[in-house]
Amino acid sequence: MAALYVTADALEDAADGDRFVSWLGLAAAGAALASLVQVLACPSPEPARGLARWFFHRCDRARAFFSIYMTLAGVLSIALLATAAAALPGGGLAPEVGSAWLITLAGLVATYTRGRGSASRRARSRSSPPSGAAVSSSWWGWCSCSGRRPSAPTSCGIAFATCSIRGVGHRGAALHVAERPRHVAGAAAPRLGPRRRQARVLTLRLAGGVQEAHGARAQHAAPDPGRARDSRPRRLARRSGSRSTGRPSPSSGGSIRAPRASGPSWSGASRR
Amino acid sequence: MVGSIAAVTGFLVGGLSEYSFGDSEVVMLAWTIMALPSVVAKG
Numbered sequence: 615m616a617a618l619y620v621t622a623d624a625l626e627d628a629a630d631g632d633r634f635v636s637w638l639g640l641a642a643a644g645a646a647l648a649s650l651v652q653v654l655a656c657p658s659p660e661p662a663r664g665l666a667r668w669f670f671h672r673c674d675r676a677r678a679f680f681s682i683y684m685t686l687a688g689v690l691s692i693a694l695l696a697t698a699a700a701a702l703p704g705g706g707l708a709p710e711v712g713s714a715w716l717i718t719l720a721g722l723v724a725t726y727t728r729g730r731g732s733a734s735r736r737a738r739s740r741s742s743p744p745s746g747a748a749v750s751s752s753w754w755g756w757c758s759c760s761g762r763r764p765s766a767p768t769s770c771g772i773a774f775a776t777c778s779i780r781g782v783g784h785r786g787a788a789l790h791v792a793e794r795p796r797h798v799a800g801a802a803a804p805r806l807g808p809r810r811r812q813a814r815v816l817t818l819r820l821a822g823g824v825q826e827a828h829g830a831r832a833q834h835a836a837p838d839p840g841r842a843r844d845s846r847p848r849r850l851a852r853r854s855g856s857r858s859t860g861r862p863s864p865s866s867g868g869s870i871r872a873p874r875a876s877g878p879s880w881s882g883a884s885r886r
Numbered sequence: 887m888v889g890s891i892a893a894v895t896g897f898l899v900g901g902l903s904e905y906s907f908g909d910s911e912v913v914m915l916a917w918t919i920m921a922l923p924s925v926v927a928k929g
Contacts (some may be wrong), residue, residue: 617917626928688915695893696890
């Protein structure tokens, strides 16, 4: 609040005020220019040391010389509004100052974008997509969803909400989710507590974002959903059946009978 | 004067979606801009 009294005391008259606002607009344009350079030339990975590391640290969103993009956005929005009246036609602003106002506006827009570094990270994360649905952020920060299953719309809806609330779209991260079958999702989960049920959608991995920076391993779903649902005894029965008969295992549509506990086993019967 | 009012209004409207009042750089600039009408009234 001291800034209010200091400014009111330091400036003598309206001409001083105009000069102060003009310099404020130019300073904001300089910061906006730096932020534009930051976003457009954002390297990936970021430089290891020196001034470049400070300048391009977390440069996927424009932050200029501030610690975070939100501060830059707040400062630029106030500076833009303070100089907007003068920048309007008939406001008595010089053309070059008008272009500075436009640069400031572009810098404000850049605080809402993702830089090239996050774009390359996003491309890497797309190289091995797991099954299920994937939510990723676009260049302009919108969350987009791509489904690979018939039930993907549900996954996409929930993942999209997660992306919006938790900020998964931040820094170009991609959230891959999988959806449990309806009967599994409705089953009771005693380990979670009384009357708790399995979640319908579970997070497989958060690629290209915060977790990748910490070295999280991607957990891919099985390429064949039918095999993924087979239990261990069923797999054993399928393998033993194919070895004993010399034929390929029954199709997934057919039923497999488990060996009986008493009497001759499958393999024993076929060898005779 | 108009610019100051617009800036303060924008700051307050922006506060509906984000807590800029807790950011020292932003709030210092807002206080500075608020002082401009008194400078104009002074002379």
